[in-house]
Amino acid sequence: MPTLTEKKSIRPASRAQGRPAPELIFGDLWEYDPAPETADPKLKARYDLFIDGRFVAPKSGQYFDSINPANETRLAKIAQANAADVDAAYRAAQNAYTKVWGKLPGRERAKYIYRIARLLQDRAREFAVAETLDGGKPIKESRDFDVPMAAAHFFYHAGWADKLDYVAPGRRVAPLGVVGQVIPWNFPLLMLAWKLAPALALGNCVVIKPAETTSITALKLAEIFQDAGLPPGVVNIVTGFGDTGAAVMGHPIAAKVAFTGSTEVGKIIMRSLAGTDKKMTMELGGKAANIVFADAPIDQAVEGIVNGIFFNQGHVCCAGSRLLVQESVAAEVLAKLKNRIKVLRVGDPLDKNTDIGAINSAEQLATIKRLVAAGVKEGATLYQPPGVLPAKGYYFRPTVFSNVSMSHRIAREEIFGPVLSVLTFRTVDEAVEKANNTAYGLSAGVWTDKGSRILKMSTELKAGVVWANTYNKFDPTSPFGGYKESGFGREGGRQGLLDYCQLA
Ligand code: NAP
Ligand code: MG
Numbered sequence: 001m002p003t004l005t006e007k008k009s010i011r012p013a014s015r016a017q018g019r020p021a022p023e024l025i026f027g028d029l030w031e032y033d034p035a036p037e038t039a040d041p042k043l044k045a046r047y048d049l050f051i052d053g054r055f056v057a058p059k060s061g062q063y064f065d066s067i068n069p070a071n072e073t074r075l076a077k078i079a080q081a082n083a084a085d086v087d088a089a090y091r092a093a094q095n096a097y098t099k100v101w102g103k104l105p106g107r108e109r110a111k112y113i114y115r116i117a118r119l120l121q122d123r124a125r126e127f128a129v130a131e132t133l134d135g136g137k138p139i140k141e142s143r144d145f146d147v148p149m150a151a152a153h154f155f156y157h158a159g160w161a162d163k164l165d166y167v168a169p170g171r172r173v174a175p176l177g178v179v180g181q182v183i184p185w186n187f188p189l190l191m192l193a194w195k196l197a198p199a200l201a202l203g204n205c206v207v208i209k210p211a212e213t214t215s216i217t218a219l220k221l222a223e224i225f226q227d228a229g230l231p232p233g234v235v236n237i238v239t240g241f242g243d244t245g246a247a248v249m250g251h252p253i254a255a256k257v258a259f260t261g262s263t264e265v266g267k268i269i270m271r272s273l274a275g276t277d278k279k280m281t282m283e284l285g286g287k288a289a290n291i292v293f294a295d296a297p298i299d300q301a302v303e304g305i306v307n308g309i310f311f312n313q314g315h316v317c318c319a320g321s322r323l324l325v326q327e328s329v330a331a332e333v334l335a336k337l338k339n340r341i342k343v344l345r346v347g348d349p350l351d352k353n354t355d356i357g358a359i360n361s362a363e364q365l366a367t368i369k370r371l372v373a374a375g376v377k378e379g380a381t382l383y384q385p386p387g388v389l390p391a392k393g394y395y396f397r398p399t400v401f402s403n404v405s406m407s408h409r410i411a412r413e414e415i416f417g418p419v420l421s422v423l424t425f426r427t428v429d430e431a432v433e434k435a436n437n438t439a440y441g442l443s444a445g446v447w448t449d450k451g452s453r454i455l456k457m458s459t460e461l462k463a464g465v466v467w468a469n470t471y472n473k474f475d476p477t478s479p480f481g482g483y484k485e486s487g488f489g490r491e492g493g494r495q496g497l498l499d500y501c502q503l504a
Helices: 005-007 083-101 104-121 124-135 139-161 188-201 216-228 246-249 263-273 297-316 326-344 364-377 428-435 452-461 495-499
Strands: 049-051 052-054 062-066 073-079 173-174 178-182 206-209 236-238 256-260 277-282 289-292 320-327 382-384 397-401 419-425 443-447 465-468 499-504
Touching: 049 083, 049 216, 062 124, 073 216, 083 178, 083 206, 083 236, 083 246, 104 139, 104 216, 124 139, 124 188, 124 216, 124 297, 139 188, 178 188, 178 246, 188 206, 188 216, 188 256, 188 495, 206 246, 216 236, 216 419, 246 256, 246 263, 256 263, 263 277, 289 297, 289 428, 297 326, 297 419, 297 443, 320 326, 320 428, 326 397, 326 419, 364 382, 364 419, 419 428, 428 452, 443 452, 452 465, 495 499
Parallel strands: 178 206, 178 256, 206 236, 256 277, 289 320, 289 443, 320 419, 397 419, 443 465
Antiparallel strands: 049 052, 049 236, 062 073, 173 499, 382 397
16 A cells, blocks of 8 residues: 555556646545546437427527537537427427326326336436536536436326325315426436426426526437327427527416526516516525534534535535534634545546536636635635646636635625635524525535534524535435525425415
8 A cells, every 4th residue: 555655656647648647636645547437428419499299490490509518529509499489389388288298197197207217217327428528517426416316306206196185185286287497507407307307297298498508418308208108298398598598488378487597597587577477486596504513523524515515516506605614623624624625536527536527618617717716806715726627628626715704705606616615603693693694595504413403503594405414415305495585486395296286
């Protein structure tokens, strides 16, 4: 076993297969051989719109590029839907709703949804590679989290489809009709599953728009809908940027709209739909506090902090982007945190050893850089581990800011990148006060040995999810959603179903 001081000589630069010398690479401990995932993502060169069960060319004839953010190459051309395409999608959905899907008994709908879940499991590796190529997230996350979780959402909701009498005991549950949905780029397939599965289980039909930079897995899922024999028009996928999202949210046929994305765009949509009778759910931004008390298991908490903010490059609405640490252990936690992020590997998302992949787009990288520069300018102390980033592609090193005050932009604004702001507190009340002092309220984490304190904190924190001695854990049975400017409505669990039905 080489000692730490010997480690730099264990692999000569010549064996590093064209990569920079080991001592310059992220991951200060050992250099690993590259371990790329090799499954074929089975991408098409061009993806059309999915309307009425078929892939159709956009009426505009226009396509845009979907880029691999890891190396800035084009993966595929994606159709740009205009208002006429969105209208065709809604008409197909309405037709499917009135003639087929809305009339099917729940036990029949369940069969289709189970089939979708199983077909997704069958093609899991292929989907994981496609998701990583299109969005930049590490393959170990798309393989172990995104794709299995998406399948789990279809399984869970398939299970509900014939048990809807138990959603609201004593009340009769009916679908809403056609639902319009718009989703972001951070969990492209998973957000799609969160939106589609409950809607379909209850008997609604859907028009959905993925984000501009990550449409591919949605269109691959459309192939699964075809293979599953899902009746045409039950799910329609319209891709595009610019006005496409607004056309989906504003269409008169939509009985309900569901949006996941930024608070800024959520507000625009709410303003534009004020006065209409559309039901709405909004899953918006966050600025979560991960709160570490002095009695917490510190090493475990450090792992949780790392998972909370560096998971998926920090492209997570519920990311633990503010660390609140009790003053007496602040120095210890910060030192351990720095040591830990020194050995995180930033680089090729397809490599199974990679911890932090590519930032989703050049625009998002610019946003992260802008906010980090603001943090430095406002006087916070920046720490970034040394190392060389790949020359091509959009990458950002894991970043920890200490000496942060509540007024700093990095403590208030959603950065949506691998950037942690560390603040301290002395008392329980101060921790609650600081954690709640934000416009958002999506999630929070509490690390302590005391069960009673966990209960107190989970009651007083104004956040939709409070994790205790863990972070970023998800389950289809557990409702997820926000307080305040993080939105309203829930996804997952029985509560999530209530947002896709009417009760009689
Ligand atoms: P975004 O800019 O708000 O975009 C989200 C989606 O809305 C995209 O599909 C976008 O299309 C579309 N869109 C843009 N302008 C629109 C308009 N005027 N009307 C209707 N649709 C419009 O957000 P993002 O940058 O993709 O995603 C990051 C944000 O999502 C973060 O704030 C994050 O916190 C939030 N998020 C929240 C949750 C949650 O559950 N609360 C989960 C995940 C993400 P284009 O791509 O074509 O612009
Ligand atoms: Mg892309």
